[in-house]
Amino acid sequence: MNAPELPTAVPAAAERAARQRDVVAALQAVLPAHALLWHAEDTTPYECDGLTAYRERPLSVALPETEAQVAAVLKVCHALKVPVVARGAGTGLSGGALPHALGVTLSLAKFNKILGMDPASRTAVVQCGVRNLAISEAAAPHGLYYAPDPSSQIACTIGGNVAENSGGVHCLKYGLTLHNVLRVRGLTIEGEVVEFGSEALDVPGLDLLPIIVGSEGMLAVTTEVTVKLVPKPLLARCIMASFDDIRKAGDAVAAIIAAGIIPAGLELMDKPMTAAVEDFVHAGYDLKAEAILLCESDGTPEEVAEEIDRMLDVLAGAGAMRMEVSKDEAQRLKFWSGRKNAFPASGRISPDYMCMDSTIPRKKLADILLAIQDMERKYDLKCCNVFHAGDGNLHPLILFDANDPDQLHRCELFGADILETSVRMGGTVTGEHGVGVEKLGSMCVQFSPEEREQMFAVKRAFDPDGLLNPGKVIPTLQRCAEGGKMHVKKGLLPFPELERF
Amino acid sequence: MTDVALQALTDRVRDARAARTPLCIRGAGSKDFYGEAPQGTLLDTRGLSGISSYEPTELVVTVRAGTPLAELEAALAGQGQCLPFDPPRFASGDGQGGTVGGMVAAGLAGPSRATVGGVRDYVLGASVLNGQAELLSFGGTVMKNVAGYDVSRLIVGSMGVLGLICEVSLKVLPQAPATQTLRFEMGETAALAQLNAWGGQPLPLSASAWWDGMLVLRLAGAGAAVAAAAQRLGGETIEPALAAAFWTGLRDHGDEFFVGAAKAVDGGATLWRLGLPSTAPPLGLSGQQMVEWGGAQRWLCSPMPAAKVREAAAAVGGHATLFRGLDKSAGVFAPLSAPLARIHRELKRAFDPDGIFNPGRLYPGLGS
Numbered sequence: 001m002n003a004p005e006l007p008t009a010v011p012a013a014a015e016r017a018a019r020q021r022d023v024v025a026a027l028q029a030v031l032p033a034h035a036l037l038w039h040a041e042d043t044t045p046y047e048c049d050g051l052t053a054y055r056e057r058p059l060s061v062a063l064p065e066t067e068a069q070v071a072a073v074l075k076v077c078h079a080l081k082v083p084v085v086a087r088g089a090g091t092g093l094s095g096g097a098l099p100h101a102l103g104v105t106l107s108l109a110k111f112n113k114i115l116g117m118d119p120a121s122r123t124a125v126v127q128c129g130v131r132n133l134a135i136s137e138a139a140a141p142h143g144l145y146y147a148p149d150p151s152s153q154i155a156c157t158i159g160g161n162v163a164e165n166s167g168g169v170h171c172l173k174y175g176l177t178l179h180n181v182l183r184v185r186g187l188t189i190e191g192e193v194v195e196f197g198s199e200a201l202d203v204p205g206l207d208l209l210p211i212i213v214g215s216e217g218m219l220a221v222t223t224e225v226t227v228k229l230v231p232k233p234l235l236a237r238c239i240m241a242s243f244d245d246i247r248k249a250g251d252a253v254a255a256i257i258a259a260g261i262i263p264a265g266l267e268l269m270d271k272p273m274t275a276a277v278e279d280f281v282h283a284g285y286d287l288k289a290e291a292i293l294l295c296e297s298d299g300t301p302e303e304v305a306e307e308i309d310r311m312l313d314v315l316a317g318a319g320a321m322r323m324e325v326s327k328d329e330a331q332r333l334k335f336w337s338g339r340k341n342a343f344p345a346s347g348r349i350s351p352d353y354m355c356m357d358s359t360i361p362r363k364k365l366a367d368i369l370l371a372i373q374d375m376e377r378k379y380d381l382k383c384c385n386v387f388h389a390g391d392g393n394l395h396p397l398i399l400f401d402a403n404d405p406d407q408l409h410r411c412e413l414f415g416a417d418i419l420e421t422s423v424r425m426g427g428t429v430t431g432e433h434g435v436g437v438e439k440l441g442s443m444c445v446q447f448s449p450e451e452r453e454q455m456f457a458v459k460r461a462f463d464p465d466g467l468l469n470p471g472k473v474i475p476t477l478q479r480c481a482e483g484g485k486m487h488v489k490k491g492l493l494p495f496p497e498l499e500r501f
Numbered sequence: 502m503t504d505v506a507l508q509a510l511t512d513r514v515r516d517a518r519a520a521r522t523p524l525c526i527r528g529a530g531s532k533d534f535y536g537e538a539p540q541g542t543l544l545d546t547r548g549l550s551g552i553s554s555y556e557p558t559e560l561v562v563t564v565r566a567g568t569p570l571a572e573l574e575a576a577l578a579g580q581g582q583c584l585p586f587d588p589p590r591f592a593s594g595d596g597q598g599g600t601v602g603g604m605v606a607a608g609l610a611g612p613s614r615a616t617v618g619g620v621r622d623y624v625l626g627a628s629v630l631n632g633q634a635e636l637l638s639f640g641g642t643v644m645k646n647v648a649g650y651d652v653s654r655l656i657v658g659s660m661g662v663l664g665l666i667c668e669v670s671l672k673v674l675p676q677a678p679a680t681q682t683l684r685f686e687m688g689e690t691a692a693l694a695q696l697n698a699w700g701g702q703p704l705p706l707s708a709s710a711w712w713d714g715m716l717v718l719r720l721a722g723a724g725a726a727v728a729a730a731a732q733r734l735g736g737e738t739i740e741p742a743l744a745a746a747f748w749t750g751l752r753d754h755g756d757e758f759f760v761g762a763a764k765a766v767d768g769g770a771t772l773w774r775l776g777l778p779s780t781a782p783p784l785g786l787s788g789q790q791m792v793e794w795g796g797a798q799r800w801l802c803s804p805m806p807a808a809k810v811r812e813a814a815a816a817v818g819g820h821a822t823l824f825r826g827l828d829k830s831a832g833v834f835a836p837l838s839a840p841l842a843r844i845h846r847e848l849k850r851a852f853d854p855d856g857i858f859n860p861g862r863l864y865p866g867l868g869s
Contacts, residue, residue, distance in 0.1 A: 120697045121780040144701060165647045172644065178651075179622050194840040200776035200819040201615060201797045202658075204834040205845055205863060207608065210621055210654035214647045231703040254558040260581055260675035300703060302725030359643040361559050391644040431645035439648075446648055450635040454852070458650050461847035474649060492507055492628055492636070492668045493553035493563055 011102055019102055020059045023082055027062055027104070030072035037061040046105050049090040049097040050152070051438055053354070053402060058085065058099035065110045067193070067223050074221065075191040077104055083470050084189070086217040088129060088160035091152040093355055094436030096163065096216045096472055103470075108159055111223060114138050122229045123182060123199065128159025128222045132166075135227060144229035147174035150432070151340060159222045165214030167432035169265045169339070172390035173298075174230065176432070178213040183226035186212070189463045199226055211458065216434050217469040219462040233298035236264060237308055238332045241320040242289030246270065249291035250366035252318030253389045256295065257362065259314050261307060265296035266390030267339050270369060273346075273384035273397070277338035280345040285338055286322055291369075293320075293389065294335055342386045342397065350382070350399035356415050358422035359431035362392045371421050372396055379414040381407065393431035394422070420445050423488050435473045443473070444480035448487050452477070506548040506567075507636070507667060513544055514665060514857070515634040523860045526661040528567055528600030529593035532607050534825060536660050536862045537833050546602050549667060552576055554642075561625060561642045563670040566602025573601055582673045586619055587611025587708075587752050602666045608658025611752035612708035612719070615700075615779070615794035620657050623672045627653035629664035632853030642670045655848075661859040662868055663852040677721035679728070680707065682744035683736035685716040689783045689792065692716040696795040697780050704730045710751055711792040712758055719748060751793070758791045762802040763825070765789070771826035773810050775799040777819030784813045800824075807831030834864065 011019075024038045037043050038060035047055040059082070064070045077084045083103030090097055099105045111127035114135070118124070119142035124135055132153040136145040149168035150156055156166070161177045162184055174180070183197040197209035212219055243249040249268060256263060269277070269285075269292045278285045285292055295315065297307040308325060315323055326332035338345070346353045360368050369385060376383050382399045396418055400411040419429040419442040429435070429442040443452070455474045459466065475483075517524050523541035533539060547567040554563040557580040564573050570590060577583050589611050590598045605627070610619040626640030629652075640646055640653035653670075656663055687695065692711040699706060705722030718736070720727045731738065739747070750756030754763075762772045770788070779796035788803025801810065807823065808831070814821040820835040837845060849856070849868045856868040 118780070119701055121778055122697075122701050123778075142701065143703075165651075167645055175618070175622065176645065178654075179618055188840055192840045194838070194844075198776075198818065198820070199778040201619065201794060202608075202776045204820045204822065205837050205841065206655065206663075206848065207621055207658050208655070208841070208844065210651045210657075214651055219650075231701055234703050257560060258558040260678070262674065299705075299723070300726045300729055302729050303705075303723040306723050306725050359641075359645050361556075361561075361643060363556070363559060388645070393643075393645045426641070427643050428641050428646040428648045430648050431643070432647055434647050435649065443648060448637070451637045451639065451649075454631060454635075454637050454652070455649050457851035458652065458848065461844060461851045464847075492504060492565070 016059070016102065023059050023080060023104060026076045026080060027060060027073060030076060031062060031064060031069055035063045035065060035069070037063070046087065046090070046099060046107070049087070049092045049095060051093055051095040051098070051436065053408070054095045054098050054437055056099045056101050058101070058103055058105040061105045061107055063107045063110055067187070070106070070221060070223060071187055071191040071193070073104070073106060074187055074189060077467060078189050078191065078465070081465060081467065083467050084221070085469050086159070086163070086221045088157035089131070089155050091156040092160060092164060092434065092436065093357070094430065094434045094438040096434050096436035096469070098437050100470065106221065108223070111159070115224070117142070119144060121199070123226050124229060125224065125226050126158055127224055128162070129157050132156050132158060132161055139229045143232050145232050146227050147180050147230050148177050151343065158225050158227065162213050162222050162225060163215065163217045164432065164434040167388070167391070167393070169267055169388060171388065172266060173262050173264050178210055180228045181209070181213060181225055182228055184209060184212055184222050185224040186220040186222040188220055189465070189467050194220060214434070216436065216473050218459055218473055219468065221468070233264070235301050235304050236296055236298035236332060237304050238265070238294055238296040238326045238335045239308065239311055239315065240324045240335050241293045241295065241315045242286035242322045243291045243293070243319065244289065244321050245319070246291050246369050247366040248319040249293055250369070252293060252315055252320065253362055253365060255314050255318050256311060259310060261310060261314070263295050263311070263390055264298040265294065267294040268292070268365070268387040268389040269339060269342070270385040272382065273342060273386050274338070276349050276384055277341055277345040280348060281337045281341055283334045283338045289321065294339055339386060342384070342395070346384055346397045346399065350401070352402040353397045353399050354411050354415055355433070356394065356396045356398070356418045357430045357433035358419050358427055359391065359393045360422050360425045360427035362389070364425040364427070365389060365392065368394060368422065368425060372418060375414055375417050379410045381410055381414055383414070388431070391431065392427065416442055437472055440475040440479065441483045443475050444483055445488055449477055449480070510544070510546070510549060510665060510667070511630060511634050511636065514630050517542070517857045518632060518634060518855050521855060521857070523857050526606070526665055526859055528603040529569070529595055529597055531591040531593035531599035532603055535607060537829065537865055539862060540860055544665070546600060546665070553668060557582055559642070560673050561670055562673055563642060563668060564601050565668050566600060566666045568601045569597045569599070570601055570604055571598050577673055578676070581676055583676045584623065584671065585613060585617040585674045586623060587613045588620065590753050601669060605657055605666055605669055606659060606661045612710065612748055612793060615797050616706050616708065621654045624654050624657055624669055625672050626670040627656055627666060628668040629656060629666050631664045632855055632857055636667065640670065644672065660863040662849060662863045664858060677707070679724040680719060680721040681727050681731045682739040682747070683718045683720070683731060683734060684739055685718070685736045686714060687711070687716045688714060692792065693780070693783065693796045700779070700795050708748060709793065709795050712790070717747065719744070758789065758800070761789065762800070765802050766825045766827065769827065770802055770804045771807070772824045773801040773803065774822040774824040775801060775814050775819055776822070777814060777817055781817035781819060784817070786810060786813055811835055832865065
């Protein structure tokens, strides 16, 4: 099968130079001079995304300004069989926008206009390079906002959010990118315009939107998106609760859901993370706590008052040592400031960190935290933990020094161990950051050879030659064999006749 | 221990592939009327039945495809939870009603679709048999999952053309603590404007229906929020038992509008389901109309030619599905653009290379 594969060997310099000449010449014919980069000093800034441990220089970087130019670039690449890696702001954390050594990086940075804002239909039509937060800012005068709020929302673009199916801290109540996008306009590898979804709530035929969203640029190139906007809640209040035991905090999360409450946000930080962020933002976190839960309610004032009372009851019942409810918006934002700054705070206490992104069933929250504590000893590296606890989505930040090859190696093993433990606990290797190149090995654990082959077949249905972002997301049989990772078998759950609840 | 029901279905798929005899996948048959005509040898999924796992605190239920939807919803209700998208329960020959597999394959949602999302928004994972009789699992049982392509959601609404759905994991939610239904006398234009205006405000909206000069609105959420909204919006409160019967009738097409439509269909009219942007103006097509989903779903029972209805829907950015009709020669689903048609053909081939699953059920030319 013509399964896409990452180049295993660095191409010979002469071969690369010849290929580059051909590709640049062909692209010069369809792009203005300022929209094409190929000198090393110009393409170096594109050699990695938010996952800086992996770098590669592309043959060239195309910066088209119109959809017609994007189509022309794709037609050239399709004709020459050149790989194409689409790129937004480059904030991705899994290497999804890592260039291909013999490919073209297609930067969509210039597609940064909001084309339409319609308060009546509560939708906005935006180009793919518009920043996530810019949409909410533009919608604010209408009392509306765009719900998914990944931590990188100041910088990350909606095109990248579509590629990764990005989440944020409010997913449990408001959903992921998929749930907040109506239509994606894009181009096939052949350079044909195609629309997935529509401004109605459904489309005739197969619903292709869910397969495009989260496909990491491997099926089509997104140029324009219609997003849903939702009314800004009248009020939001947040409870900060501290626990002297991780297991109690984990049980508190389950107890809130069991009480029939869907919090607007439900986040957990462990003790090392709390110490790191408190030192950075001075939010007044309880430094003695083994775990801190942030639990938010939003809605009408009546609704919030009712829900906060119920949450306080549940948290107290679960053994919270200390609880504080935000008195005003300033205090609420202060509670969140530490959580939102978990990454930069980790950057201050360690030369490098690697952020994992697996998801587990909520009930395993304490188990995985305790397992990670064991791994800290096993790999002799520190790890701080922040969780989207309501979704069971973990973000362990493994601290290391990339200048020490042995530390990098141990960090990679540590990360893979977290992912594989998550799969064994019934979870997944990535909740919202994507597979990219970082988690290819762990995909062998999560999916069988037949499942991976089916995903390759989906890829071929859109891109028969495997030119769009090749080598990402789905590992080949060969790669899995070399890695020696065992697939965790799934199949149907046995014995459905037994009562389990 | 062998999973007998699964093994039997796997063998059927393998044999069908070897003999190149297409299969017609069917649960209770409550949606036999929907889509293009069923073709092929009957493959009954009801043997693959039962709730495999349900943990209310995880908000996830995993259930086998042949399980009656009513059985699943009863189990959820026992824990104060629900499938928020109001899946319709159409009548079936066995009196049990449709199955969970049929719900996923048809992808139809009821009155609350516009406010809570559709079937695909609640599918977290699925195990399917592909055309090579391989059992494949995609997605999972967790809320957030971006490992690989989201195949489990691609099968929602696929009318069984990609594979045999064996088991699905669904996100469930707590039932709303309070609901209230309000009625307003209002023309179509005013109702559409009002619904879209309300949609932009932080109100606990749940469902809406406009028919024949009457707008009915359901609020659902925390008690305090519903009471405050009802006070603000005014209108006439419909007595709870009556309101519940109305929404169930609307969901299952048992209410007055749909009963009338069924008679008209027997007389040669067509029941169209128009999916439109919610702000699309009244289309002014002849026939009876029921507007749902805040304006985004409009049922039209009309004798008009298919081409006229499709043209009117497309002109405002929507599409028209021939939902019920004796004559389906115009095609049930609106035609696709050239690139989408090609992707459909290639995806069909990717999952079912020998064309054994539900040939022609989605589009006449697809996989027969």
